[in-house]
Amino acid sequence: MTDRLTLRELMRCPALLHSSVVLAEPTASYSFVCVNQFTANGQARIAHLDAPDDRQIDGVEGIWISSWMPSYGLEMIFPHLKLQGVGMVILTPSENGESGSSTEMSISTRELARKLKMSVVVLDQPQTTVSVAASLQGFMKSNLMTRSTSMAALSRAIQGMEPNPDNVVSELRKYVNAEIAIVNSLGLTLAGALESPLSLGELTTAPGQGPIPALSANLISVPLPPLMENDDPALWILAEFSTDAAPFELEGARELMELTASPLLRWLTRQRFADELFQSARSAIVSQLAVSGGAVPDHLISQALSVGWNLNGWHTLVSIHAPQKSTAHDIGRMIPAALTRYGYSIASSEYMDHWLIWETQPNQPTRTEYKDLVGALDSVRPPLESGIVFGVARPRLGPEGFAKSIAEAEDFARQASYSKGRRQIVDAQESIATQLIRLTLHDPALVRPSMKFLGGLSEEDAGYLRDTLSAYLKCESSLAETARVLHVHRNTVVKRLEKIEQLMEVPLDNPDTKFALRIALRILDISATK
Amino acid sequence: MPWVLKSSGLEALEFGARMQGSGGAGDTHAISLLTRNVLEQRGGVTVFPPSKIAPNDVVIPVGLAGSPLAFSEKPGGPDPYTRAFEAVAAKFPGTRPLVCAFEMAGINAYAPILVAAALDIPMIDLDGMGRGLSGLHQTTFNAHSVPMTPCALVDASGRCVEICGTGAEDAERSLRLLMGIFGGWVAFAGYAMDGVQARQAGITGTLRRAIELGYQFQQSRKLTASVSDAIMHFSQHTKGCLHVGRGSVVDVKWEPAPRGSDVGVHAKGTIIVRAQGRYLRIEAQNEFLLLIDEGRLLAKAPQIICLLDSHTGTPLLSERTVPGYGVDILVFEAPGKWTEASARSLVDIAGYGYTIPSYGAPQ
Numbered sequence: 001m002t003d004r005l006t007l008r009e010l011m012r013c014p015a016l017l018h019s020s021v022v023l024a025e026p027t028a029s030y031s032f033v034c035v036n037q038f039t040a041n042g043q044a045r046i047a048h049l050d051a052p053d054d055r056q057i058d059g060v061e062g063i064w065i066s067s068w069m070p071s072y073g074l075e076m077i078f079p080h081l082k083l084q085g086v087g088m089v090i091l092t093p094s095e096n097g098e099s100g101s102s103t104e105m106s107i108s109t110r111e112l113a114r115k116l117k118m119s120v121v122v123l124d125q126p127q128t129t130v131s132v133a134a135s136l137q138g139f140m141k142s143n144l145m146t147r148s149t150s151m152a153a154l155s156r157a158i159q160g161m162e163p164n165p166d167n168v169v170s171e172l173r174k175y176v177n178a179e180i181a182i183v184n185s186l187g188l189t190l191a192g193a194l195e196s197p198l199s200l201g202e203l204t205t206a207p208g209q210g211p212i213p214a215l216s217a218n219l220i221s222v223p224l225p226p227l228m229e230n231d232d233p234a235l236w237i238l239a240e241f242s243t244d245a246a247p248f249e250l251e252g253a254r255e256l257m258e259l260t261a262s263p264l265l266r267w268l269t270r271q272r273f274a275d276e277l278f279q280s281a282r283s284a285i286v287s288q289l290a291v292s293g294g295a296v297p298d299h300l301i302s303q304a305l306s307v308g309w310n311l312n313g314w315h316t317l318v319s320i321h322a323p324q325k326s327t328a329h330d331i332g333r334m335i336p337a338a339l340t341r342y343g344y345s346i347a348s349s350e351y352m353d354h355w356l357i358w359e360t361q362p363n364q365p366t367r368t369e370y371k372d373l374v375g376a377l378d379s380v381r382p383p384l385e386s387g388i389v390f391g392v393a394r395p396r397l398g399p400e401g402f403a404k405s406i407a408e409a410e411d412f413a414r415q416a417s418y419s420k421g422r423r424q425i426v427d428a429q430e431s432i433a434t435q436l437i438r439l440t441l442h443d444p445a446l447v448r449p450s451m452k453f454l455g456g457l458s459e460e461d462a463g464y465l466r467d468t469l470s471a472y473l474k475c476e477s478s479l480a481e482t483a484r485v486l487h488v489h490r491n492t493v494v495k496r497l498e499k500i501e502q503l504m505e506v507p508l509d510n511p512d513t514k515f516a517l518r519i520a521l522r523i524l525d526i527s528a529t530k
Numbered sequence: 531m532p533w534v535l536k537s538s539g540l541e542a543l544e545f546g547a548r549m550q551g552s553g554g555a556g557d558t559h560a561i562s563l564l565t566r567n568v569l570e571q572r573g574g575v576t577v578f579p580p581s582k583i584a585p586n587d588v589v590i591p592v593g594l595a596g597s598p599l600a601f602s603e604k605p606g607g608p609d610p611y612t613r614a615f616e617a618v619a620a621k622f623p624g625t626r627p628l629v630c631a632f633e634m635a636g637i638n639a640y641a642p643i644l645v646a647a648a649l650d651i652p653m654i655d656l657d658g659m660g661r662g663l664s665g666l667h668q669t670t671f672n673a674h675s676v677p678m679t680p681c682a683l684v685d686a687s688g689r690c691v692e693i694c695g696t697g698a699e700d701a702e703r704s705l706r707l708l709m710g711i712f713g714g715w716v717a718f719a720g721y722a723m724d725g726v727q728a729r730q731a732g733i734t735g736t737l738r739r740a741i742e743l744g745y746q747f748q749q750s751r752k753l754t755a756s757v758s759d760a761i762m763h764f765s766q767h768t769k770g771c772l773h774v775g776r777g778s779v780v781d782v783k784w785e786p787a788p789r790g791s792d793v794g795v796h797a798k799g800t801i802i803v804r805a806q807g808r809y810l811r812i813e814a815q816n817e818f819l820l821l822i823d824e825g826r827l828l829a830k831a832p833q834i835i836c837l838l839d840s841h842t843g844t845p846l847l848s849e850r851t852v853p854g855y856g857v858d859i860l861v862f863e864a865p866g867k868w869t870e871a872s873a874r875s876l877v878d879i880a881g882y883g884y885t886i887p888s889y890g891a892p893q
Contacts, residue, residue, distance in 0.1 A: 072884070106781060106800055108824075
């Protein structure tokens with residue numbers, strides 16, 4: 001069944017909205033025949049087409065089929081078709097045999113089609129290929145009207161509620177026939193769930209917009225823009241479809257998910273703002289504790305109490321370093337929550353660019369309890385490739401102990417980050433290697449020969465040279481790595497090493513000398529700590 | 531008020547006549563030189579406004595029919611126009627014959643000046659088109675039922691053919707058939723009217739308008755440092771002028787009229803101009819007829835679409851527009867008479883073979 005329509009009527013034609021398949025007949029006034037009826041066996045009476053290949057029709061919303069018309073006419077029609085959701089135009093030869101080709105279309109027509117993201121296919125020969133009609137049936141299911149109705153309803157629903165991940169997931173589920181989840185930049189699910197959970201690695205490998213390459217094609221991901229420049233997306237909205245989902249279904253879902261991105265981002269910004277306000281006070285107390293040295297003033301203890309911290313117990317501090325500040329923020333919130341599940345009561349605070357978390361107990365933790373805490377941390381940590389590292393200080397008592405633990409935890413975390421991925425958690429538990437060092441190097445009789453060996457380097461004002469040498473040896477004699485660790489220029493390292501060689505009067509390229517230097521420096525460190 | 535057109539006004543007229551030609555009506559260079567020579571000898575031509583025509587005067591429009599290109603290759607002096615005018619005037623004994631243009635654009639703007647100077651008669655400042663158009667039947671005279679015949683056609687060698695007792699479209703068709711014998715162009719005189727008809731049917735003040743356009747551009751040129759600035763200044767200070775864009779011609783395609791098609795069916799051209807990141811499309815035949823900006827119909831005949839060479843400020847002819855030209859595109863409103871219901875069908879774009887989708891009204 002067909003209806004003859006004028007162009008004006010066509011543009012308002014519900015059939016265009018519903019079917020997206022329109023066939024035009026060549027008449028002087030550009031009247032059109034709309035095809036939206038197919039017979040039971042998938043045949044349509046009006047079809048003079050070659051089937052477009054899959055590549056051409058992939059992702060196309062609507063197809064508009066017309067007899068050949070002059071280029072200027074096409075240009076005038078393109079914007080109107082685009083408004084109606086047409087993504088592809090197929091031109092067939094007209095009845096009088098007049099036909100053009102895509103190469104004959106003028107540059108302005110081709111450019112306009114490109115700008116509007118419309119594909120134009122020009123068929124040279126009329127062929128009765130009814131199969132194309134059947135293949136176009138898929139697009140008839142791409143009901144533009146339904147999609148626009150869904151979008152309008154979802155917009156209204158989001159406007160009428162306080163958007164948060166739970167609400168957004170529940171609303172999306174009403175319109176999208178898929179598993180929906182919202183995850184943060186660490187892969188931690190904030191709301192909803194997917195059938196096959198994601199790991200952090202899978203999310204972070206996805207650059208920018210678009211589906212996650214490592215994942216299956218039936219998973220749609222919409223990343224929220226990062227809150228800070230050069231950061232990862234703050235949140236991801238994910239929808240997992242069944243494997244037989246049609247492309248237009250995925251496309252429709254993406255539109256709806258993109259609609260929810262803005263309210264979610266608003267929610268996230270508000271959350272972050274509230275956190276920042278609270279954190280800035282706590283962060284100031286931790287910073288003051290860190291620089292208080294051995295004597296913590298009373299007012300600092302009172303301030304700590306006012307934010308709910310009892311500094312008089314035994315504290316086990318963990319420093320968390322992350323490559324990006326926002327990641328540290330996420331992990332600083334995520335780890336305490338995860339450790340709570342293991343029965344720990346964890347406090348946390350931002351400290352400089354890092355994050356500190358700690359457990360406070362009234363009694364001294366045993367060696368086993370300390371080991372258990374490290375084990376629990378190991379089980380909730382993000383994967384190694386995230387670049388996030390942990391330093392777990394040994395338990396210490398009181399405010400002074402807390403202050404010392406900050407430095408130790410920071411030191412351990414730095415050691416972990418220097419390990420280039422070999423160690424993610426550095427703690428105070430003694431390994432066999434550590435025990436061996438303790439047994440061999442902790443002898444006070446070794447201090448004097450070490451100082452003699454180091455010569456001028458053991459003087460008090462040569463501390464920076466000892467640090468440089470120590471870093472150089474730890475970095476396996478890599479100048480570039482030493483410079484990076486010490487945050488100085490490579491040439492500075494070279495100059496300092498030259499000075500060290502002058503002071504010690506030994507070349508640094510001898511392996512035995514290097515070994516002896518490491519031992520001597522370690523002995524000095526141990527004696528200084530004692 | 532009557533006024534005198536002297537040779538000093540011809541430079542301004544040339545610019546205005548080309549602008550009103552809308553890409554058509556021929557290259558004015560040769561006829562402008564010829565007219566300058568005549569006016570310098572005669573001192574000038576008196577131009578009367580249509581209000582000065584007495585009811586029993588007869589106004590006879592003159593001009594060139596046929597191919598302006600053929601005229602450029604084989605130009606003629608005032609004689610063919612004078613003879614055609616006199617042949618028609620002889621049909622109205624006892625009246626005062628006055629001359630006007632049937633098309634105040636391109637080459638045709640000069641024909642009445644030549645006649646008025648040669649015969650020492652006043653010229654009337656009116657015409658039947660107000661712009662360049664392809665067919666002799668496309669006049670407001672025809673729209674107001676002024677008969678085109680009796681008309682006279684005189685070629686460069688002096689041969690004269692008179693057509694009587696037929697409608698404008700038929701006369702036009704006959705004229706086109708004769709064109710091959712006549713060598714491509716003829717001087718035409720026809721549409722003889724009395725004073726009342728002339729005032730009702732003609733578009734008045736088009737000669738003055740053409741000269742004013744020229745003076746305005748000369749003024750803009752004096753006030754600005756470059757030609758491109760002058761074009762902008764000109765468009766801003768000329769009433770009814772819209773500057774659509776500036777760019778380069780990137781593509782020109784001409785499609786010849788199909789073999790065996792009706793007389794009067796012209797070749798169709800498409801000119802693509804890339805301007806500020808977008809493509810402007812101009813559909814042309816003898817004149818620029820459609821202007822489309824990324825699917826939006828910006829202008830269509832009888833609106834006057836002009837392409838000016840951005841480097842020289844010269845209005846370009848449709849057939850001489852080639853890729854590489856830097857152009858400014860200007861649009862002028864259609865002369866008012868063409869918006870009247872009786873006239874509209876004569877210049878409708880469908881008559882040129884273009885079908886505009888019904889929503890495509892100018893925005």
